[in-house]
Amino acid sequence: MTCARLVQHYRGLTWADVRGMALRDFNALVEQMAEDIEERERAEGRSSRGRSGGERRTPVMT
Structure with missing residues (x-):
């Protein structure tokens, strides 16, 4: 497997x-x-930080 x-x-x-x-x-x-x-993987993690799976988050007013 490693060879492949x-x-x-x-x-x-x-x-x-x-x-x-x-x-x-x-x-x-x-x-x-x-x-x-x-x-x-580290570079991809940095670029996708804050958005997981394209999910858009809106702030919630308390």
């Missing part, structure tokens, strides 16, 4: 590349992919 995610994440990477890779190189790519995904 790597090939999907890195567009120029092929199955043959992944299979021929040294373990340390494979692990380094997996770590980099995880960092990329975390950064993208």
Whole structure:
């Protein structure tokens, strides 16, 4: 499963590349992919903060 995610994440990477890779190189790519995904999720979280699912909120007068 991790191999499939790597090939999907890195567009120029092929199955043959992944299979021929040294373990340390494979692990380094997996770590980099995880960092990329975390950064993208953080960026998406910041952009969608305040609105969940497009819900519009109006202030309530008390």
